[in-house]
Amino acid sequence: MSNRLRAWLIATPALLLVFIFLGLPVLSTFVTTFGDPKGPLSTYSAFFNSRFRMTVLWRTMEVALITTIISVAIGFVTAWVVARVPSRLKSLLIIAAVFPLLTGVVVRSFAWLVILGKNGILNNFLLSIGVISEPFSMLYTQGSVIVAMVYLFVPLMILTLVGVLEGIPKDLIDAAASLGATPTAAFRQVVFPMAVPGLIVGAVLVFTGSFTSYATPQLLGGERQMMMGTFLYQRAMVTFDWVGASTIATVMVVVTLATVLVMSKVARKLNPMAG
Amino acid sequence: MKTRIHPVLIFITVVTFLFLLGPLVVIIGASLSDTSYLTFPPQGLTLHWYSNIFEISAFTRTMGTSFMLAIGGTTLSMLIGIPAAYALARYRVELPSFLGNIFVLPILIPEIVLGFSLMKSLASGFGVPIIAALLVGHALIVLPYTVRVVGASLNSFDFSIEEAAVSLGCPRYKAFFTVVLPNIRAGIIAGFILAFITSLNDVSISIFLTGPGVSTLPIQLLAHMEQFFDPTIASVSVLLMGVTVAVMAVVERTLGLTFLTK
Structure with missing residues (x-):
């Protein structure tokens, strides 16, 4: 053979x-x-002409984008520090980041339900220090969904970037310093450009992950903050509109693949090591 | 020369880790509270909510289903994923380079879309039993992990050892089982355990393939949360965190947790 x-x-x-x-x-x-009796593309024109469906699509994009920006910022700073502390502490911090990552989405979203609820910890705390006079509902808002999503994705970002930042040879930074670069200049001109491809990979993971999430928007956003994932589920399993659900699914796949393809092209272009 | 880290960056890092671990501490605290509602810090201490888990048959039943599904789905994906990872590592020249990308597809296609499609095609279209569709779905979503983690082990394996065994007259299949497999044991164990926890925590596939008859623990938790708000959910969550700790211990002992930063 x-x-x-x-x-x-x-x-x-x-x-x-x-x-x-x-x-x-x-x-x-x-x-x-394409099997809609009203014509092959009618389900798409219905989708893109429906104000409600477009609201859900834009809301999902907005939430995913904000989540990505916050996660990248927090993740980058934290990973930068984690990559630089003594190795004992570093392993501890990596454990602290891996633990939430390997804990389920339901459990992690549930925690925010307890914290942000009407009788939740945050309300009780604000009441006790007198900032507010009566509890207000923080749940089922765009903010609550974003907080929980950032919570989901920061560990992923930290772990991705620690690997990337550790891979940058320290000699390069030393070389920049010996040639007279200030730490800020060395960071801006050496470290950051080399971290950009990794940043983009992480950002794509966070964006596609939050764009297609289900459990978090379901628990913390409810009907009011419907996103593509919860919308797909509702169309498929509550109203049994399978053509509509398939259309939502297809739009999700197109957005995900387009993001991955475009961003990996950008990453390749920006990679200083690729010459 | 020691690099100094700017105090502002240290402050942000400390806040980030408080943000990451705080909510989990809240769950642990809430699970111990001697109140009929979720609260933190706990008021009075009790283990009642832990024993209460076993009073609710929906939890014990779905816990069993989830564990069996995670073991079954992971085993299935290992049985076909290890050979695939082997083929990709061993026959790099003979196989087209895009082949490796095919195993990334289950990550690239949104899980929720896959769940919906499996429900529509398998369960509804061909009348495949729910539990079988669940098993296949879980095997699919963990396949990228098994192929990748086992593949990482295989990439550092020296295939000339296997060739030596074959050239000395050992049949190929035997060389695989006695030479290759023992050398990639760490990768197999780590891959299994990471796939296991992924399957155990899955929502997006299972949400479409569960119903009144068959359900998994995360789906049951979601359903429970929408109706009740008692500390039982917190105690189930703590049990699941215990599983996470066990998983981390195994990964640390096999590949090391730093593997996850690569």
Whole structure:
């Protein structure tokens, strides 16, 4: 048996699993969107002409974008410090970041339900110090969804960036310093450009992750802050509008893939190591 | 030369870690409160809410389902993922380079879209039993982890050892089991355990494939939260955090947690 044939045979079961149970069902979802009796593209024109659906789409993009910007900023600063502390402390901090990452989305969103609820900790605290005179509802707002999402994605950002920042040779920074660069200049002209590709990878993970999330907007946003994920679920399982649900699903896939493709192109262009 | 870190950056880092760990401390505290509602700091201490978990059959039943699903789905993805990772690492020249990307697809396609599509095609279209569709869905979403983690182990494996065994007359399959597998054991254990926790915590696939008959623990928790607000949810959450601690201990002992920063 040739090596080539053997290689294909060994990889086949996994390829089949992906093809049969991911490729075909997702393709069938795409195909469903063109099967509307009113014409092949009518479901899309209905989607893009509906004020409600566009509101959900823009809201989801907005929440995902704000979440990404905050997570990148917090994650970058924290990763910068974590990458620089003594190794004992560094392992401790990495453990502290991995722990929430490996804890489930439901548990982590639930924590914010307890904190932000009407009888929650934050309200009680604000009441006790007299900032507010009666509890107000912080839940089911865009802010509550964003806080919980940032909470979900900061650990991912920290862990991605610690790896990236550690990979930047210290010699380069020393070289910049010995050539007279101030720490700020060395950071701006050496460290940051080298971290940009990693930053983009992390940002894409956070953006697509929050754009397609379900549990967090469901728990903390409710009906009022419906996002694409909760909208898809509602269309599919509550109103049983499968053409509509498939359209939402297709829009989600297109946005996700477009983000990944465009941003990986940008990352390649900005990579100073790629020459 | 020691690099100094600006105090403002240290302050931000401290606040970030308080932000990351605080909410988990809140859950632990709330689970111990001797009140019928969730509150923090706990008022009075009790373990009642832990024993209460086992009074609610919906929790014990879905806990069983979730664990079996996580073990079954992960095992399935390992059985086909290890050979795939092996093929990708061993026959790099013979296989087209895009093949590795195919195993990233389950990450690239939004999970919720995959969940919906599986429900529509498998469960509804072909009448596949819910539990089988769940198993396949979970195997799919953990496949990228198993292929990647096992692949990382294989990339540092010296295949000339395997060739030596084969050239000395050892059959190929036997060389795989006696030479390759023992050398990538750490990667297999770490991959299994990371896939296990991913499956255990999954919401987006399961939400479409569960119903009154079959449900998983995270879905049951979601449903419970929408109706009740007692500390039982907090105590279940703490149990799940215990599983996370166990998972981290295993990863630390096999690949080391710093593996996750790569």
